[in-house]
Amino acid sequence: MSLMLLGILxxxxxxxxxxxxxxxxxxxxxxxxxxxxxxxxxxxxxxxHLQIRAVTKGAANNFGNxxxxxxxxxxxxxxxxxxxQGDGSSVSSSGTANSNRVDVSDATAESNSSYAGVFGASxxxxxxxxxxxxxxxxxxxSGSIMQNKAITMNSGAWLDLAAVTSINxxxxxxxxxxxxxxxIFGLKGN
Amino acid sequence: MATPTYDLLAxxxxxxxxxxxxxxxxxxxxxxxxxxxxxxxxxxxxSWLAFNGDQSAGVWSRVRMIGDGSTTATxxxxxxxxxxxxxxxxxxxxNIAHINDYSATDKHKTVLSRTNTANTDVRAYASRWGNTAAxxxxxxxxxxxxxxxxxxxxxxxxxK
Numbered sequence: 196m197s198l199m200l201l202g203i204l205x206x207x208x209x210x211x212x213x214x215x216x217x218x219x220x221x222x223x224x225x226x227x228x229x230x231x232x233x234x235x236x237x238x239x240x241x242x243x244h245l246q247i248r249a250v251t252k253g254a255a256n257n258f259g260n261x262x263x264x265x266x267x268x269x270x271x272x273x274x275x276x277x278x279x280q281g282d283g284s285s286v287s288s289s290g291t292a293n294s295n296r297v298d299v300s301d302a303t304a305e306s307n308s309s310y311a312g313v314f315g316a317s318x319x320x321x322x323x324x325x326x327x328x329x330x331x332x333x334x335x336x337s338g339s340i341m342q343n344k345a346i347t348m349n350s351g352a353w354l355d356l357a358a359v360t361s362i363n364x365x366x367x368x369x370x371x372x373x374x375x376x377x378x379i380f381g382l383k384g385n
Numbered sequence: 386m387a388t389p390t391y392d393l394l395a396x397x398x399x400x401x402x403x404x405x406x407x408x409x410x411x412x413x414x415x416x417x418x419x420x421x422x423x424x425x426x427x428x429x430x431x432s433w434l435a436f437n438g439d440q441s442a443g444v445w446s447r448v449r450m451i452g453d454g455s456t457t458a459t460x461x462x463x464x465x466x467x468x469x470x471x472x473x474x475x476x477x478x479x480n481i482a483h484i485n486d487y488s489a490t491d492k493h494k495t496v497l498s499r500t501n502t503a504n505t506d507v508r509a510y511a512s513r514w515g516n517t518a519a520x521x522x523x524x525x526x527x528x529x530x531x532x533x534x535x536x537x538x539x540x541x542x543x544x545k
Contacts, residue, residue: 215391216390216391217390218390218543218544218545221416221545248416248417248483248485248543250485250486250489250492250495279450280450281448281449281450281451281457281458281459281509282448282459282461283448283459283460283461284459284461285459286450286452286457286458286459301511312491312492312493312515312517313492313493313495313513313515314486314492314493314495315495316483316485316495316496316497316511317497318483318497336483336497336499336509337497337511338448338495338497338509338510338511339495339511340446340447340448340495340511340512340513344446344447344448344461344511345448345511346448346449346450346459346497346509346510346511348509374489374491374492376416376486376545378416378544378545380390380543
C-alpha cells in the first residue's frame with residue numbers, strides 16, 4: 196500500500212488491527228438460496244453489537260432493487276420499521292408499527308441481463324442484541340444502482356426482550372444468487 | 386472463531402494543500418474498504434472518487450439523497466465518478482464511504498457513502514463503478530480547489 200499526494204509518494208501504510216471489531220462468520224453463496232441464517236449467536240454474547248455487511252443480487256429478472264427481510268429467533272411478528280429513500284426522482288418515507296420483519300430496502304440488485312455484474316450493498320447494525328432489558332434495534336444503510344437507483348436508510352425494532360440467537364436474512368424478490376456475500380461482525384462494548 | 390479485523394491500511398493528514406490524494410497498491414486480502422475523510426476546500430463543489438484511474442464516461446452512476454434542515458432532495462447521475470461534497474470552506478466535511486467486495490472480479494463495485502457538513506446539510510449516496518476489475522487504487526479529487534491543510538484521509542480494510 197502506498198499513498199500519493201500530487202503524484203508523489205507520501206507515506207507508507209500503517210499496520211494495525213484490534214479486537215473491538217471482529218469478523219464472526221461469513222457466508223458466500225455457491226448456489227442460489229431464498230435466505231441465509233446466522234444461528235448460534237448466543238456464543239457471541241460477549242459482544243455488545245452486531246454488524247452485517249452484505250453484497251447481494253436477486254434472481255428476479257427486473258431492472259430494480261429489492262429488500263432483504265430480517266427476522267430474529269424465527270419470530271415473524273412484532274416488528275416495527277421505517278424507511279427513508281431517495282431514488283433520483285423523489286425522497287419518500289414509509290413505515291409501520293406492526294410488521295412481520297425489519298426491511299433493508301433496496302439492498303439487492305435484481306437480475307436483468309444488461310446488469311449482470313451489478314450487486315447491491317447493505318450495512319446493518321443490530322444494537323445490544325443480547326440485552327434482555329431492551330427491544331433489539333436495527334439501523335441500516337443500503338443501496339443499489341440498476342436502471343432504477345436508490346439509496347435508503349432503514350430503522351427497525353424487534354419488540355421482544357429476548358436475546359437474539361439467530362438472524363434470518365430473506366431475499367425480497369427471487370432467490371439470492373451465487374456470489375452473494377454475507378458477513379457478520381461483533382463489536383465489543385460494556 | 387472470531388477474526389480480529391478493521392485494519393488501518395493508510396493514513397495522511399495534509400500539511401500542505403493538495404489537488405488530489407491517491408491510495409495505490411491496495412492490499413487485496415480484505416473484503417471491504419472503508420474510506421474516512423474529514424476535509425475542506427476553498428469552494429463548495431464536488432469531490433470525486435475514481436478507481437484504478439478510471440474516470441471514463443459511461444461506467445459510473447450514482448444516486449444521492451439530501452436533507453438540509455428544511456427540504457429534502459434527490460438526484461441521479463450517470464457518467465460521473467463516485468461523488469461526495471465539501472459544503473463549507475471553513476468547516477470540515479466528514480465523509481465515510483463503504484466500498485464492498487472491492488477485490489472481487491465478478492462484481493461491479495457498489496459504494497455506500499454519507500457526507501455530513503454540520504451547518505449545511507447531510508447526504509447519502511449509492512454509487513456504482515461498472516467494472517468487474519479489483520480495485521487497486523483510489524483517487525480523491527476536488528473540483529476547482531485543492532484540499533486544504535488539516536484535511537485527513539484514512540483507508541481501512543475489513544475482513545471477509
